[in-house]
Amino acid sequence: MPNIERLPKRQRHQQLTQLIEENPFITDRELTRMLKVSIQTIRLDRMELGIPELRERMKLMAERSYDSVRSLPLHEVIGDIIDLELDRSGISVFEIGQDHVFSRSSIARGHHVFAQANSLAVAVIDDFIALTAAADIRFIRPVKLGEKCIAKAYVRSISGERSKAKVEVFTYVGDEMVFQGNFVIYRSAGKQESEGGE
Amino acid sequence: MPNIERLPKRQRHQQLTQLIEENPFITDRELTRMLKVSIQTIRLDRMELGIPELRERMKLMAERSYDSVRSLPLHEVIGDIIDLELDRSGISVFEIGQDHVFSRSSIARGHHVFAQANSLAVAVIDDFIALTAAADIRFIRPVKLGEKCIAKAYVRSISGERSKAKVEVFTYVGDEMVFQGNFVIYRSAGKQESEGGE
DNA sequence: TACTGATTTAGTACCTGGTGATAAAGTTTT
DNA sequence: AAAACTTTATCACCAGGTACTAAATCAGTA
Secondary structure, eight states, X not given: OOOSSOOHHHHHHHHHXXXXXXXXXXXXHHHHHHHTSOHHHHHHHHHHXXXXXXXXXXXXXXXXXXXXXXXXXXXXXXXXXXXXXXXXXXXXXXXXXXXXXXXXXXXXXXXXXXXXHHHHHHHTSOSSSEEEXXXXXXXXXXXXXXXXXXXXXXEXXXXXXSOEEEEEEEEXXXXXXXXXXXXXXXXXXXXXXXXXXX | OOOSSOHHHHHHHHHHHHHHHHOTTOOHHXXXXXXXXXXXXXXXXXXXXXXXXXXXXXXXXXXXXXXXXXXXXXXXXXXXXXXXXXXXXXXXXXXXXXGGBOTTTOBBOHHHHHHHHHHHHHHXXXXXXXXXXXXXXXXXXXXXXXXXXXXXXXXXXXXXXXSEEEEEEEEEETTEEEEEEEEEEEEOSSOOOXXXXX
């Protein structure tokens, strides 16, 4: 009574999984048409496969995107600043997540590592509007998914009012340095006309 | 019959808009508790404000993220590459959208401008895995919301197998140069052990 | 052949988070 | 007070399910 050559079910499970993966917005009813089985079978199959219902799937996707939206573009500072002495130094922590890596290699895309350092360099300058004017950076070793980047910024020089500041940033994973950068930050004491990209 | 000093409704509309913006996953029922009005009022308000129901909101977010998930693999290159001569030069276009700017100033965050240039510098190198090792960059003027950035990359030198390439990138808005960068890209002919962040 | 067990189908009740229409009450404004 | 606007209250209905029970179908034996 167990089964040899009782594939139709497993085959259907495969197809079902694939169909939903291809189009997560498909309803059970539509699936019955594609697979030519009753809606109850579809539902049993979903249960067995642990695939949630349409609305749950959409909710999950929405939540996932909502989280990554607020961790990416909404955050004007990338990484959590855990220490800040204005015009002197600062430390921030940023953990590399799925959203930050190349899918094929799980290596963080450079601009995220750059963004953490850049954000910190800007944050450490005590000014209403501070913008990056230039930077000189080194990626010392690739950063992988899950690694926690600790960036330390040191203000090296501040010249006068409405002028440039030099900030040096080192990023570590553990005690390994993975990134180093020298930033020139424009500070606009008073006026907000200035140069830079951030 | 029109109204002067009939704020409570508009005030509520404002609050409603804000509440939903803060937490798009809120139900009408929860909103009645926050705003102390009946659920019908909430629904009339949503109608007037053109705010779709919870499920519709989740669906939109899910669809948006689904689209951007499929444009994110393309997102490995930021900007549209419109011309590419491998190991020689390339051009990409990237329009600054809401997601790319500081809300307070509508100035593009530096890392997006950097990311376009960096992506192009990597793409122009004809190698399976190419990673940024270092960069020397200048933000010449701020880039604003809606501006179209045209990045041009030129390969300046390629040294041997499994070695460094130097790529220079200029980014323009119209005929104004807004960014300039010198990138050192590692190319790993064969092996994929190499350095860099991108 | 009849029994066993898995698989599939059917049907009902119920749930959430709404829409839409209609009516009634409350509040201003005129 | 009458007209106009705003809010609340009902009621019927919908999609896309869950949860549960029951029956039908099919296969492979014992």
